[in-house]
């Protein structure tokens with residue numbers, strides 16, 4: 001199934017120091033229950049979307065943190081140095097995309113429609129995810145995060 005969701009959204013980090021505009025095609029939407037996502041989201045999973053690099057514009061200084069992903073790629077998360085909100089992330093495995101979290105668009109993310117859960121092996125039972133969603137133990141081949 002190909003998704004062709006288009007968005008044009010302005011948002012900011014929790015303190016407002018960094019602004020982000022996402023204008024373009026949403027390439028992929030999925031839930032990720034890897035342990036890194038659990039730590040960053042504070043929940044049992046992150047609600048992830050991918051957009052082309054040139055569809056995402058960030059205004060304001062961010063800090064970043066890079067760690068090795070399980071795929072062997074470098075995974076870099078960019079966050080506000082004042083309040084810590086994640087603005088976006090990127091993976092060396094898929095440099096053409098920005099990795100965004102649906103929650104960054106709080107209040108205007110009705111368009112979000114994830115179609116799979118990845119890293120289901122570390123997904124906790126108490127974190128409810130639509131049971132009809134396809135589940136993958138770790139990565140699905142096309143998902144770079």
Ligand SMILES: [Zn+2]
Nearest residue numbers: 013015080083
């Ligand atoms: Zn901030």
Ligand SMILES: [Zn+2]
Nearest residue numbers: 032033034037
């Ligand atoms: Zn994850």
